[in-house]
Amino acid sequence: MSAFGTLLWLEFRKQGTFAMGMLMVVAGWSLLLRQFFAWGAEPSIVALAVVASTLMLAGAVVTAYLLWLGLDFAREYRNGRWALLLGAPQPGWLHLSARLLFACGVLTLFAAGMWGTLAFWLGRVGLEWPLGLGLALWAYGLGGVALVVPVLFIGLLVAAYLPARADLLAFLVGLLGLGQLLEWSLRLFSAQFYRWLPPWGLPLPRLGEMAWEGFPGLPSEAFVLLVLLCVLLFSAMSRLWQEVEV
Amino acid sequence: MTVFRLGGFELLWVSLAFAWLTYAGYRLWTGTASPTARFLSLGLILLIAMGLLQDLLDFSRG
Structure with missing residues (x-):
């Protein structure tokens, strides 16, 4: 088995329970949604x-998963596994890519x-829910995984300064x-x-003759900025990983 | 509109901030064996100093 396959298997062993829990939430929710239709309200109200x-x-489940991911890094660090x-x-x-790829896979599922x-x-209830809208929301959810990258970057930078006891200084800097990187890239x-x-532009859901008018669409430049910053921080992070001594 | 004046009090705080940045730069440059961390922290400190200067310019323009 290749190294990457082994790492993915390790990620499955670690995150598997949480990921299964998330899929169980999907299954339970699809059964619970039946109850909305038992009310007999108007289709538009039910759809809303x-x-x-x-x-x-x-949103709540994705946030919980990201928090769990962050806590897992902290737990590994405390247990001396770093x-x-x-x-x-x-x-x-x-x-890093095995972990992030697994997280992206779980969120995609x-x-x-x-x-x-x-x-x-x-x-x-006769409401068309276009695939493109689902894809856009999925992309925004994956953007959350990108938050792990700067956190890990700071973590590894701090780890590089642990032997010299300059960790608080490294954390502040x-x-x-x-913050400055974000500000300057937003300015640019x-x-x-x-x-x-x-x-x-987003494809909008339609309910019979009804449709949302004048929906402005989602901004795309946030994604370009996110991808650029993530690539930059990820490469810095993997170089730090090679050089850090704990 | 209030015009920001760069008086003695402000100069004191700004020079304290720059002195702290210099100290942090020295500690972070000498405090690690990893060249990537060394240059990264230098770059971050330069970014912070640049942001501080930019704020100063913005403020004194009024």
Whole structure:
């Protein structure tokens, strides 16, 4: 078995229970949604209740998963497993990409399940729930995984300064510096890049003759900025991983 | 509109901030064996100093 396969298997052993829990939430929610239709309210009211409650639930579950991911890094660190991981012969980016890929896979499965549930039950009241809208919400959910990258970046930067006892200083500089990085890239983006990017129009759900009018669509430049910053921080992070001694 | 004046009190705080940044730069440059961390922290400190200067310019423009 290749190193990457082994790492993915380890991630499955660690995150598998939580991921199964998330898929169970999807299954339970698809059964619970039946109850909205037992009320016998108007189709538009039922559709609104179904969409709003599903989005709220999905947001809560995704947030819980991201928190769990962050806590798991902290737990590994406390248990002294970082010294073992950092000394492993596999390169750092392989460890990191196995974990992030697994997290993206779990979130994709979850989003697909939630989208299937919504599309199935909304079809019962004659509401079309387009695939593109589900894809857009999924992309925003994956954006949450990107939050793990700067946190890990600061963590590894701090770890590089543990032997010299400059960890608090490194943490402060990392926090302030990342804030500055974000501010300068937002400045550059708003001054230069914004006009080059196409607006991202969303396909809107339709209920019979009703449709949302004048919905502005989602901004796309946030994704470009997110991807650029993530690639930058990820490469810095994997180099740090190679050099840090714990 | 209030115009920000760069008086003695402000200069004191700004120079304290720059002195702290210099100290942090020295500690972070010498405090690790990892070249990536060394140059990354130098870059972050330069970014912070640049942001501080930008704020100063914005403020004194009024």
